[in-house]
Amino acid sequence: MPPPAAKPQPPRKLEFTMNSLRNTTLSTEDDSMHFEIVTRFWHPNITKINKFDMETRELVTVAEIEGLQTREPRVRFGGEKAQWMSAADFLKYDNEHLSGGTFKATEDTEYRWKTHRGRFQLVKADDPEKKPLAEFHPHKRHFFVFRMSRHAYFEVQPIPEIMQAIDKFIGGC
Incomplete structure (x- = not known):
């Protein structure tokens, strides 16, 4: 009798x-993935996305966004030396769909942000099934006014392809 099939990993x-x-801060429960998104008051025009490197125990800048309040915002990936x-x-931006847009994580892989039933989702652009690889869940409050009963979160599928492109995924949010 063959061994049972491996259970799929949860998102x-x-x-x-x-x-x-x-x-x-965006992080998993065990802090295996930890991102800090910060706009310093002395640089109000630049938002930095830092990732905690578990091996070196330091924050590494993976993306920067400049000029969100201007007509021509810019982004760069890979730190100070990147273009x-x-x-x-x-x-x-896709004129056909009113919300969302597409971005390339690598030269041959393109993803698309879309909304489906009021949920913000990330799908592979050439996937005919349009199966979501990541889905945003908004926060909830007690009685719609008081403290949060649940923080907002992204539910990311544990596919190696998306796990490698997670830096651009967070920068493309």
């Missing part, structure tokens, strides 16, 4: 600590 839950997208690119070149 990873990247939880937001704050409701501000410009100053928050700036227009945000419109990175996240291409």
Whole structure:
């Protein structure tokens, strides 16, 4: 009798600590994936996305977004030595769909943000099934007013392809 088939891994839950997208932390419960998104008051025009490297125990800048309040925001991936690119070149808006857009994680892999039944989802652009690889779940409050009963989070499928592209995934949010 063959051994039982391996159970599929459950989705990873990247939880937001704050409701501000410009100053928050995204992390899993065990902190195996930990991102810090911060806009410093002395640089109000630059938002940095830092990733905690478990091996070196330090924060590494993986992406920067400049000029969110301007007409021409820019992004760059890979730290200080990387080249700036227009945000419109990175996240291409689709006139056919009113919300979302597409971005390339690698040269041959393209993803698309979309909404489905009021949920913000990330799908592979060429997937005919349009199976979501990541899905945003908003926060909930007690009686719609009081403290949060559940923080907002991204539910990310544990596919090696998306786990490798997670830096651009967080930068493309």
